[in-house]
Amino acid sequence: MEIFGYIAGICTALCFLPQTVKTLRTKDVRGLSLISYVVYALGVLCWIIYGCHLYAWPMIIFNTPSFIFALLIIAQILQSKGKK
């Protein structure tokens, strides 16, 4: 059953890589919810902080890519809003 933990960790760590690539490539952010990505980034950052507190390396390692992808998507949304 441990395998489910690993699949879960890898999937939730990397899931927003395709979204990030798509958004960087197309610059089409109209359908994206800024609030969702801000709340997501905040949540993931809190997991990283909590992981540091617990010295829980998997929690830190699996959440860091998610945080980076979320920041990149947020940056694209804000950049698009700034251009309007």
Add this chain to the structure above:
Amino acid sequence: MEIFGYIAGICTALCFLPQTVKTLRTKDVRGLSLISYVVYALGVLCWIIYGCHLYAWPMIIFNTPSFIFALLIIAQILQSKGKK
């Protein structure tokens, strides 16, 4: 420091509620990555399965809303693709 765990859990559980509402309302799915949401849903489902295995209720409770939101977003994307 426990507070960071709670904030993280609530944020990552509910973060895609605004995205779900926005997508259901606008039907604008062009900027959304289907792969990202499928991988996200798979990851979250694996967390739920793993949580059931560990009898870890917070893991089950916090991941279930995420799974539902992901499914709703995937359904919207597929519905939109079907119409094309």
